[in-house]
Amino acid sequence: MQHELEVAGRTREVTVTRTGDGFAVTVDGHTWQVDAARIDGQTLSLLVDNVWRKSYDIIATPDPATKYLTVYVGATPVIVARNGRRRGRKESGASGAGPQRVFAPMPGKVVRILVKTGEAVRARQPLVVVEAMKMENELRAGRDGTITDIHAREGASVDAGALLIIIQ
Amino acid sequence: MKKILIANRGEIAVRIIRACREMDIAPVAVYSECDRTALHVRSADEAYPIGPSEPRDSYLRIERIVDAALKAGADAVHPGYGFLAENDAFAAAVRDAGLIFIGPSPEAIETMGSKTAARAAAKRAGVPVVPGTEDPIAPDVADAKIARIASSIGYPVLVKAVAGGGGKGMRTVTDPRELSNAVRAARSEAGAAFGDAAIYLERQLTRPRHIEVQLLGDAHGTVLPFVERECSIQRRHQKVVEETPSTAVSPALRQAMTSAAAAVASAVGYTNAGTIEFLLDQDGRFYFLEMNTRLQVEHPITEMVTGVDLVQWQIRIARGERLTLDPAALVTPRGHSIECRVYAEDPDNHFLPSPGRIVALRTPGGPGIRDDSGAAAGLDVPIFYDPMISKLVAWAEDRPRAIARMRRALGEYRVAGIKTTVPFFVWLLAQAEFVDGRFHTTYLDEVLQARNGRPFVEPSPEAEDIAVIAAAIHTVLSPPSTGPQNGASCAAGQWKSHARAEGLRSW
Numbered sequence: 060m061q062h063e064l065e066v067a068g069r070t071r072e073v074t075v076t077r078t079g080d081g082f083a084v085t086v087d088g089h090t091w092q093v094d095a096a097r098i099d100g101q102t103l104s105l106l107v108d109n110v111w112r113k114s115y116d117i118i119a120t121p122d123p124a125t126k127y128l129t130v131y132v133g134a135t136p137v138i139v140a141r142n143g144r145r146r147g148r149k150e151s152g153a154s155g156a157g158p159q160r161v162f163a164p165m166p167g168k169v170v171r172i173l174v175k176t177g178e179a180v181r182a183r184q185p186l187v188v189v190e191a192m193k194m195e196n197e198l199r200a201g202r203d204g205t206i207t208d209i210h211a212r213e214g215a216s217v218d219a220g221a222l223l224i225i226i227q
Numbered sequence: 228m229k230k231i232l233i234a235n236r237g238e239i240a241v242r243i244i245r246a247c248r249e250m251d252i253a254p255v256a257v258y259s260e261c262d263r264t265a266l267h268v269r270s271a272d273e274a275y276p277i278g279p280s281e282p283r284d285s286y287l288r289i290e291r292i293v294d295a296a297l298k299a300g301a302d303a304v305h306p307g308y309g310f311l312a313e314n315d316a317f318a319a320a321v322r323d324a325g326l327i328f329i330g331p332s333p334e335a336i337e338t339m340g341s342k343t344a345a346r347a348a349a350k351r352a353g354v355p356v357v358p359g360t361e362d363p364i365a366p367d368v369a370d371a372k373i374a375r376i377a378s379s380i381g382y383p384v385l386v387k388a389v390a391g392g393g394g395k396g397m398r399t400v401t402d403p404r405e406l407s408n409a410v411r412a413a414r415s416e417a418g419a420a421f422g423d424a425a426i427y428l429e430r431q432l433t434r435p436r437h438i439e440v441q442l443l444g445d446a447h448g449t450v451l452p453f454v455e456r457e458c459s460i461q462r463r464h465q466k467v468v469e470e471t472p473s474t475a476v477s478p479a480l481r482q483a484m485t486s487a488a489a490a491v492a493s494a495v496g497y498t499n500a501g502t503i504e505f506l507l508d509q510d511g512r513f514y515f516l517e518m519n520t521r522l523q524v525e526h527p528i529t530e531m532v533t534g535v536d537l538v539q540w541q542i543r544i545a546r547g548e549r550l551t552l553d554p555a556a557l558v559t560p561r562g563h564s565i566e567c568r569v570y571a572e573d574p575d576n577h578f579l580p581s582p583g584r585i586v587a588l589r590t591p592g593g594p595g596i597r598d599d600s601g602a603a604a605g606l607d608v609p610i611f612y613d614p615m616i617s618k619l620v621a622w623a624e625d626r627p628r629a630i631a632r633m634r635r636a637l638g639e640y641r642v643a644g645i646k647t648t649v650p651f652f653v654w655l656l657a658q659a660e661f662v663d664g665r666f667h668t669t670y671l672d673e674v675l676q677a678r679n680g681r682p683f684v685e686p687s688p689e690a691e692d693i694a695v696i697a698a699a700i701h702t703v704l705s706p707p708s709t710g711p712q713n714g715a716s717c718a719a720g721q722w723k724s725h726a727r728a729e730g731l732r733s734w
Contacts, residue, residue, distance in 0.1 A: 064698055066691045082703070084696045095700045101587055101643065103704070104698060115693050118587045119701040120643045128701070130694040134638050134649060137686045137694035164579045166610045170415065188412075190615045192580040194395070196415055218229045 065140040159201050161224040163217040167191030172213055174224070178206045186224050187211055200226055228303055228546045231329070233267070235307030236286060237601035238617060239522070240267035243305050246538035249432030255299045257292055259285035261609045266601050271300055276626030280611045286310045287422075289317050293324050303327035303545060305538075309613065312521040313340050313390075328475075331444075331499050331520050338495055339518040342389050343427050349515035352494040354487045357506060357514045363389040366414055367426040370407040373428070377406055380430050381568045386410055389425040394464030396420060399431060416709040434667040435506040436475050437461065438513065439528040440488035441529050443540055444498045445550040452485035453529050458504075459668050460655070462578065463674065467648070468655065469525040470565040471532050474626065475507060484513055485558055491515065500526075500541050506668075524568065524618065527599055528632040531564035531622040533557055535719055543708030563629040564622045567637070571614040574645035575682045582610045586644035591636035595629075598636075608645055616647065626664070630656055650683040 062073045074085040081094040094106040103117040118131040128139045160167075171188040176181055185197040204226035211223040231247050232255040233240045240256060244267065247254040256271035268274040275295040278285035285291070287310060296304050304321045306312040315337040320537045321328040330336070331662035339345045343363050350720070359380055364373060377400070386409045388396030397416030410426065418424035441453040457473035458466045476484070484549045488503035502523050504516040526537045535552060544550070572578045588604040589607040600617035602608065608616060619640070621633040634656050640649045658674070660666050688696070 062699065066695055067686070071695045073695055075699045075703055082700055084699060086692060086695050091696060092698060093700065095704065097704050103701060105693070105697060105700070107693065107696065115697070116641070117693075117697040117701075118641055119697060120586050120645045128698050129643065130697050130701075131641060131643055132514075132686070132690040132693045132697070134640055134653075135686050135690050136684055137690055139694055139698040164576060165582060167580075168336050190419070191610055192582065192612065194580070195412060195728075196577075196579055 063141070066137060158207070159204060159226040160222055161186060161198055161200075161226070163189055163219055163221040163223055164196075164198070165189075165191045165219050166197070167217060169211045169213055169215050169217060169223070170195055172209060173213055174206050174209070176206050176209055180204060180206060180226060189217065189223075198223065202226075228327070228542065230255060230272075230299065230301045231303045231305055231542070232257065232292070232301040233271070233305050234286070234292045234311055235309070236262055236265060236267055238599045238615070239307040239309075239524075239601075241601050242599050243307060243538055244270050246536065246542065249360055249536075250539060250542060252540070252542070255296070255301055257286075257295050257497045259611070261607070261611060264606060266603050266606070274677050275299065280609060282310065282611060288595065289314070289320050290318075292442075293320050293326075296321070296326055297324060301326065303329050303542075305329040305541070306521065308519075308524055310520050313519070314341060327545050329499065329541050331497055331501060335495055335497050336520045339497070339501070339520050340390065342387060342391060342517050345476070346515065347516050348495050349491050352487075352490045354491055354515045355428050355512070356431065357516060358464075359385075360427045363425040363427055366418075370410065370686055373410055373482065374403060374406055377428055378403065380428055383431040385429045385431050386413045386419060386426055387429055388413060388423070389427055390421035390423040391417060394461070394466075396426070399464075432506055432508050432514070434669065435459075435508050436473070436666075437466075437504065437516075437668050438473055438476060438484065438507045439502050439504040439523075440485050441523070441526065442488060442492050442501050442503065442545065443537070443538070443550055444492055444501070445544050446498055446547055447549050449550045450489045450492045450497060451550055451552060451554050452489045453533060453535075453557045455481060455484060456523075456525055456528060458525065459666050460661070460671055461668050462671050464668075466525065467568050467570075467671070468565065468636055468652070468661075469528055470563065470626075470629070471528045472560045472563065480507075480511065480513075481558060485514070487513070491518065499544050500537055524615075525566050527597060527618060527620045528564035528566050531597070531620060532560040532562055534561070550684045562622055562624050563626045564620060565629050565633050566621075567619045567633065567652045568615050568648075569617045569619055569640070569642075569652075570648045571608040571616050573644045573649050574651035575646075575680075575684060578648070578651075580610070580614045581646035582608045582614065584608075585616075585642060587641060588643075589639070589641040590617065591619065591639035593636075593639075595632050596620070596636045597622070602642075616642075616645075619652075627662075630662065654683045 064071050076083045084091050085094050092108040096104045107113050107117040115216050122129045130137045167189045170190045180200045182202045184200045187198050188195050207227045208225040230253040232242045244254040253272045256274040257277045258268045259280045277291040311317040315333040318328045319333040383401045386398045398413045400406050400409045414424040430662045436459040438455050444450040456471045458469045462467035478621045500522050502519045505513040562594045571581045573581045584607050592599040597620040602616040621629050623629040623632045639655050
């Protein structure tokens with residue numbers, strides 16, 4: 060059974076076949092013999108035969124914010140997307156054309172809005188201050204532009220992902 | 228003393244519960260709405276609700292906490308750190324209710340809690356202070372007047388909350404044009420965090436180190452200092468790594484600093500645990516910065532190199548015992564200890580808080596490792612409180628071995644569901660400046676700025692291959708009914724429905 064997974068912007072063709080005591084996993088033409096043991100709903104132990112029989116401690120969890128699977132290989136998180144879903148950097152519009160939308164990165168309270176509609180802003184200029192977990196966090200412009208929309212209101216509570224400001 | 232109410236939450240509440248149990252004292256917890264299932268509630272003998280999740284409606288409500296203590300029949304109240312720990316009105320309310328406050332007197336908290344009054348006390352004890360304003364600047368003082376004060380002190384200047392602590396309500400100003408913004412931000416943050424928007428100004432020394440001295444004072448006039456802690460690794464004025472002893476402190480300097488610290492504490496008749504913070508300049512001169520009239524976050528590293536249980540001694544002092552510790556042993560460290568404060572923050576996204584549910588957690592252990600944590604799998608990291616989830620502490624015979632041990636322990640740490648600062652520490656502990664002990668209080672902010680957001684997590688090609696293999700096998704092996712039973716289940720469902728649609732599941 061073949062499927063496409065994407066890691067760090069690279070699409071990988073993966074085939075998984077059950078063998079007698081485990082799996083044969085082919086990634087981009089290279090095949091590994093894998094002994095996989097499920098420990099609990101998200102924890103796996105993999106023994107992968109290559110030159111040596113290497114042991115990997117795996118935790119795999121769906122990320123509610125991005126809807127990707129986060130796979131911890133040991134302590135190292137690797138984001139895995141399916142079928143061409145691309146993983147963008149969180150700072151949307153940090154480069155390139157089109158409007159830049161500034162989202163609340165975490166739930167919190169809008170403490171201050173530092174810009175006005177129509178105002179020209181420069182890259183890294185603070186736009187809005189959101190308080191979360193008792194710290195004030197400044198959200199900054201990703202690039203130069205003009206403020207076209209302000210959806211945030213001072214004193215309002217916002218959820219993670221709420222649209223705060225649009226820069227053209 | 229048979230029963231102690233702990234007026235706190237998180238890892239420090241759990242730490243105090245442990246001390247109580249070892250002393251055969253019954254620990255009592257209090258909790259806000261979102262903390263009903265928190266570890267400190269589950270670990271205590273009794274637990275009482277004190278209100279909604281916002282700190283000002285629960286953990287900062289003096290009368291509710293005192294009521295809970297009386298209802299529980301507690302003999303004493305331990306405030307932990309943060310929240311009401313340095314609130315003299317709280318200490319007085321506990322005393323007035325006929326209970327013992329495990330900490331200094333309300334009078335000492337009031338004196339040393341005001342940063343400006345504490346500076347005056349240090350001066351009287353003959354200890355040098357950092358140049359700055361003598362009196363608090365009230366919230367209604369105009370920007371123009373503050374600008375005049377700032378230019379007389381000299382830039383760069385620090386704007387600090389009079390009631391401050393933990394880096395909150397603090398701003399560095401290099402350019403005079405930034406002053407009014409910084410004052411506004413500091414006042415707002417200080418007002419929110421401490422209920423007091425008064426600020427003061429202090430000269431920022433060039434590349435100083437932050438060195439502090441732990442003290443214990445008993446009710447019989449004895450004040451004993453401990454070997455220094457080095458806390459120069461700070462991000463935005465918040466300590467993130469502490470160690471003891473400091474690579475910058477010679478035995479002669481240790482003698483001078485610990486004596487000065489004890490002199491300041493003795494001058495105000497200080498009792499119980501407290502810490503004197505100093506700045507050490509590049510010429511080896513030290514200046515009194517402030518006193519923390521409570522247990523510090525980083526107290527475990529002192530416990531590791533001295534073998535003294537500071538929380539137990541807080542309780543013993545509060546019940547009137549004499550300090551019977553050997554003064555010389557307290558300033559003679561055995562080995563080296565390092566602490567990393569593990570935060571629910573995303574180091575690859577400007578260290579923004581990463582609250583949410585911890586879906587999996589496995590903490591390090593083994594020789595020389597201590598993990599003081601209030602987190603558990605299945606629990607949410609709430610948005611209402613400080614995002615520190617654990618303090619990872621390593622001890623070894625010397626500093627290089629302590630660093631190696633900490634790196635080993637960081638590699639054992641498994642947290643899924645939220646982002647943490649563990650990958651950042653893995654990077655930091657490999658930096659030459661850290662390994663060589665060549666750093667100061669602005670070192671970290673400078674290198675982070677120079678990195679310009681380059682990710683700390685850069686999986687190797689091998690890790691990427693294994694992640695792909697694991698993701699495919701995970702999908703094949705996932706039984707239909709399992710998966711995290713929480714907010715992530717929506718995403719989990721989508722992941723699975725894709726798998727189903729493609730016929731990946733073989734049974």
